[in-house]
Amino acid sequence: MTNIAFIGLGIMGLPMAKNLLKAGHDVVATNRSQGKVDQFVAEGGKGAGSVAEAVKDADVIITMVPDSPDVEAVVTGEGGVFAHAKQGAIWIDASTIRPDVAQRLAEQAAEAGIRAIDAPVSGGEAGAIEGTLSIMVGGDADVVEEARPVLEGVGTTIVHVGPAGSGQTVKAANQLIVAGTIQLVAESLVFLEAHGVDLEAAVQVLAGGLAGNRILDRKAASMIKGEFAPGFRIDLHHKDLGIVTSAAREAGVILPVGAIVAQLMNSARQRGYGSLDHSALLKLAQDISGKTN
Structure with a gap:
């Protein structure tokens, strides 16, 4: 003890x-x-x-x-x-x-x-x-x-x-990957729904192939249902992506996709989604495609 x-x-x-x-x-x-x-x-x-x-x-x-x-x-x-x-x-x-x-x-x-x-x-x-x-x-x-x-x-x-600070550097990379993956899952769901595909069936097969990831496993079902109770808020992920972009600039590293995802996360926040789960990037993807449910 x-x-x-x-x-x-x-x-x-x-x-x-x-x-x-x-x-x-x-x-x-x-x-x-x-x-x-x-x-x-x-x-x-x-x-x-x-x-x-x-x-x-x-x-x-x-x-x-x-x-x-x-x-x-x-x-x-x-x-x-x-x-x-x-x-x-x-x-x-x-x-x-x-x-x-x-x-x-x-x-x-x-x-x-x-x-x-x-x-x-x-x-x-x-x-x-x-x-x-x-x-x-x-x-x-x-x-x-x-x-x-x-x-x-x-x-x-x-x-x-x-050494000290390394854990936070790895966490910044983690948050970059998670945000990018959520955005791609969100865009995929909007794309699939626009073509009338059964979303649950699509997620099942996608999760079993090379596109499989933890976001599909843990978040896709609630995203399909439009449920965004916060497990990790968009406001916090926005903060984390600020850490990523700042640390990348200091190191002279270029993160083109990461920079776009950071802007998308900020856009979701500006639309009033900041208190929702970060999987609410789906709502943003729907908004900008004119597919809001």
Whole structure:
């Protein structure tokens, strides 16, 4: 059993924290809205009213918040993780943030006597609930191995990909691939429907061939039904593609398809779809083809 502080009980964070409980860890959680903390306590966890309270006795601290400024707000400052965690604690940032910010915060953590690894996750809400997330980890190899038993409580594919910030770089590539795949699936569904093809039958055969992918497996059925309850919001994927395009520009890398998909994601957001699941790129594909249901 490990004493874990979990900060951020959103769509991904709450099921992750619950799975850590199921794995036998002692988990104290805090969140901006008290309702999620109360829900976690009802599941057998412990709640804290502040970051300082949550982390004071923790061996491992996990942050799962939306963006780079949110992570900085949680870990720095008088009430943050760096000021209140005990020396030698491991900080795992499971958020998706800019790689350069991850590197800088890892350096600040080291100055505070805290060992940092960046460990963003992929798999969406379903993967978080099932405990089958894919986790790309950046940081010192020894610290990663020490943290592995905790990571195994929430994921099944856990790979050390390099030094601090590397996990976030791999996650950026992940988000690029996912967004591009969703867009192509969305366009395919609009194309097929326009020709009167049975969409469920088409998805079945496509998923069994070279075009098969996790988006077809996990998202196509709800897309066909027009159900876009957020497992991962367009607003967040828009943020992630901003990370991709910025990091690519800094490295002098050209991402022509990625740039177009980033613009399409932004367009979906501007049309008011930001709070919907990222599979709502289908709605955009329908709109621009004049095929809105």
